[in-house]
Amino acid sequence: MEKFTKFQGIAAPMPLINIDTDMLIPKQFLKTIERTGLGKNLFYEMRYDQSGNIIKDFVLNFEPYSKSSIIVGGANFGCGSSREHAPWALKDFGIKCVISTSFADIFFNNCFKNGILAIVLSDKDRDTLMDDAQNTEKSVLTIDLENQIILRRNGDSIKFEVDDFKKYCLLNGLDDIGLTLKNFEKISEFEKNYTDKFSWS
Amino acid sequence: MSKFKTLYDKIWDNHLIYSNDDTSLIYIDRHLVHEVTSPQAFEGLRTAGRRVHSPQKTIAVPDHNVATTPDRLTNFGNEEGRKQLETLDKNAKEFGVHYYPVNDIRQGIVHIIGPEQGWTLPGMTIVCGDSHTATHGAFGALAHGIGTSEVEHVLATQTLIQQKSKNMKVEVYGKLGKGVTAKDITLSIIGKTGTAGGTGHVIEYCGSAIRDLSMEGRMTVCNMAIEGGARAGLIAPDEKTINYLRDKPNAPKGKEWDKALEFWKTLFSDENATFDKEVSLNAADIAPVVTWGTSPEDVLPITEKVPSLSNFEGSKIDAAKRSLDYMGLKPGIRLQDINVDAVFIGSCTNGRIEDLREVERIVRGKKVKSGVRAMVVPGSGLVKKQAEEEGIANVLIEAGFDWRMPGCSMCLAMNADQLLPEERCAATSNRNFEGRQGRGGRTHLMSPAMAAAAAITGRLTDVRDL
Numbered sequence: 172m173e174k175f176t177k178f179q180g181i182a183a184p185m186p187l188i189n190i191d192t193d194m195l196i197p198k199q200f201l202k203t204i205e206r207t208g209l210g211k212n213l214f215y216e217m218r219y220d221q222s223g224n225i226i227k228d229f230v231l232n233f234e235p236y237s238k239s240s241i242i243v244g245g246a247n248f249g250c251g252s253s254r255e256h257a258p259w260a261l262k263d264f265g266i267k268c269v270i271s272t273s274f275a276d277i278f279f280n281n282c283f284k285n286g287i288l289a290i291v292l293s294d295k296d297r298d299t300l301m302d303d304a305q306n307t308e309k310s311v312l313t314i315d316l317e318n319q320i321i322l323r324r325n326g327d328s329i330k331f332e333v334d335d336f337k338k339y340c341l342l343n344g345l346d347d348i349g350l351t352l353k354n355f356e357k358i359s360e361f362e363k364n365y366t367d368k369f370s371w372s
Numbered sequence: 373m374s375k376f377k378t379l380y381d382k383i384w385d386n387h388l389i390y391s392n393d394d395t396s397l398i399y400i401d402r403h404l405v406h407e408v409t410s411p412q413a414f415e416g417l418r419t420a421g422r423r424v425h426s427p428q429k430t431i432a433v434p435d436h437n438v439a440t441t442p443d444r445l446t447n448f449g450n451e452e453g454r455k456q457l458e459t460l461d462k463n464a465k466e467f468g469v470h471y472y473p474v475n476d477i478r479q480g481i482v483h484i485i486g487p488e489q490g491w492t493l494p495g496m497t498i499v500c501g502d503s504h505t506a507t508h509g510a511f512g513a514l515a516h517g518i519g520t521s522e523v524e525h526v527l528a529t530q531t532l533i534q535q536k537s538k539n540m541k542v543e544v545y546g547k548l549g550k551g552v553t554a555k556d557i558t559l560s561i562i563g564k565t566g567t568a569g570g571t572g573h574v575i576e577y578c579g580s581a582i583r584d585l586s587m588e589g590r591m592t593v594c595n596m597a598i599e600g601g602a603r604a605g606l607i608a609p610d611e612k613t614i615n616y617l618r619d620k621p622n623a624p625k626g627k628e629w630d631k632a633l634e635f636w637k638t639l640f641s642d643e644n645a646t647f648d649k650e651v652s653l654n655a656a657d658i659a660p661v662v663t664w665g666t667s668p669e670d671v672l673p674i675t676e677k678v679p680s681l682s683n684f685e686g687s688k689i690d691a692a693k694r695s696l697d698y699m700g701l702k703p704g705i706r707l708q709d710i711n712v713d714a715v716f717i718g719s720c721t722n723g724r725i726e727d728l729r730e731v732e733r734i735v736r737g738k739k740v741k742s743g744v745r746a747m748v749v750p751g752s753g754l755v756k757k758q759a760e761e762e763g764i765a766n767v768l769i770e771a772g773f774d775w776r777m778p779g780c781s782m783c784l785a786m787n788a789d790q791l792l793p794e795e796r797c798a799a800t801s802n803r804n805f806e807g808r809q810g811r812g813g814r815t816h817l818m819s820p821a822m823a824a825a826a827a828i829t830g831r832l833t834d835v836r837d838l
């Protein structure tokens with residue numbers, strides 16, 4: 172996984188509450204063989220009409236938000252099924268950080284597993300950033316995970332909390348596999364003893 | 373910690389690499405892979421420049437999305453299926469794992485070919501991106517389903533991050549009555565404990581009625597541990613297990629076999645081991661059963677009637693109402709008066725040779741009721757071949773069954789084998805969820821013998837009356 176570095180990006184405002192994983196990526200796209208390439212189907216039914224034409228006033232369909240790397244969202248973001256396709260689609264679109272007042276559990280974990288930083292803020296702080304995002308003059312935010320702050324255009328900053336372990340994994344680009352492989356020696360040693368004992372296995 | 377261990381404890385301890393707080397890293401002996409949940413995992417490896425850690429312990433086979441028609445090599449049936457198949461083909465070759473392509477006689481449902489090829493052995497840890505991996509527990513192996521990220525993790529490291537489950541014991545004592553099978557046992561257990569009864573637990577099935585089952589029957593029981601909420605089901609290995617495995621292609625041979633045998637004899641729960649939960653059933657109380665609703669726990673003896681809403685409490689009332697609406701059933705009618713339009717015999721629950729023999733025994737010399745579409749989908753190419761050699765296939769074809777190529781088929785209806793809306797099916801598979809066998813389709817789960825009986829009479833039937 173890529174290391175999560177301090178970055179500056181455009182924040183898209185999505186104040187709707189209960190944005191579920193079906194909205195994020197509808198079920199007809201689950202038959203794919205890839206984890207990438209889902210970005211074009213992100214928010215499919217909100218982004219395209221029945222004949223597949225772009226719905227012009229959906230936020231991710233117009234400048235500058237079509238290049239967003241941050242979403243400022245409504246409460247209970249990511250509720251619904253456990254499909255890992257939801258963070259895959261966000262990531263493929265280019266979203267690196269989602270900010271809300273609350274997230275559904277599984278989605279929250281799936282984000283981190285896929286290198287996306289999910290930030291929980293108070294209503295007040297989230298509203299401040301929602302206002303920023305809605306104003307194209309101010310919609311560029313800087314996410315500094317190391318120092319746990321979001322820098323606003325006007326120079327103010329907002330602190331956020333993040334689990335130490337999750338932070339460590341993101342900063343070092345460690346997914347579960349990366350982490351497990353850090354213990355490669357332990358695995359190899361186990362494997363050697365195991366194979367000696369259970370040579371038939 | 374108690375010095376007495378359950379079978380699950382023993383297998384867990386043997387595979388534990390290390391523990392941090394409440395999560396542990398365990399070693400995996402066998403990783404089974406199919407075309408639907410693996411493409412993203414292989415792609416992940418490729419993107420990260422990783423290889424498959426133990427290709428010799430990884431076995432790939434297409435099953436979920438394959439066509440079951442004779443011309444399936446040239447006619448894939450659906451574009452997405454074709455793509456998933458080609459992708460598995462490419463991945464299996466590129467990463468060098470064991471592979472049974474569609475044109476290989478050994479191809480079949482992943483949980484059928486694992487034991488058939490001798491990949492599944494007692495005391496092992498076995499995973500697959502599929503919840504019915506529990507099937508392999510019949511051999512005393514710790515076997516369960518995993519998600520796509522975990523598939524990638526196992527491919528890359530041959531290990532899995534896990535939390536240890538609790539121990540649950542399900543004892544079925546006494547003797548089964550006439551016409552009662554392994555499927556009736558496993559459905560009756562779920563009827564008793566509910567679909568969440570085993571949540572957070574690994575179930576060990578024991579007792580004389582379990583011991584009396586063949587390996588095929590034991591696989592049927594463990595297969596549905598997941599419908600009972602448990603991650604895995606286990607049965608301690610015994611002589612039958614050993615006899616089943618003796619000549620299997622990938623089972624150990626010679627000295628290695630003797631060594632394995634010594635070890636397998638240690639695989640049982642210590643007499644004084646404690647279980648967190650215990651349930652017991654008298655085999656004599658188990659009748660041939662069918663499901664009437666859209667959850668596997670909606671199960672009743674075939675002699676009963678469709679339940680009325682007053683039989684339920686709390687949130688179950690709404691669920692039952694929804695089930696009955698979906699199933700198009702009225703409370704109070706006799707289950708035996710429900711007509712069926714279709715019969716599906718197959719799946720990893722009941723697609724083995726013994727199941728087909730059972731079906732043949734019932735239908736020999738009889739005909740499928742006119743208007744009923746009945747299909748048999750053998751669990752593997754080898755099961756199909758054996759059934760053809762034993763003359764079973766001919767009997768079934770003459771009776772009017774459609775004899776198909778192996779795969780998951782109408783168990784999950786991902787390929788072209790689907791129920792039509794409101795079509796009612798007697799099925800030997802394991803899930804009766806809304807839409808499981810096709811949008812709007814209505815599924816009644818039952819044993820192969822009961823499904824065969826339904827094919828002949830055209831209605832849900834007590835096989836003991838035939």
Ligand code: SF4
Binds near residue numbers: 436482
């Ligand atoms: S037969 Fe059904 S339950 Fe078994 S692996 Fe295939 S789809 Fe899953």
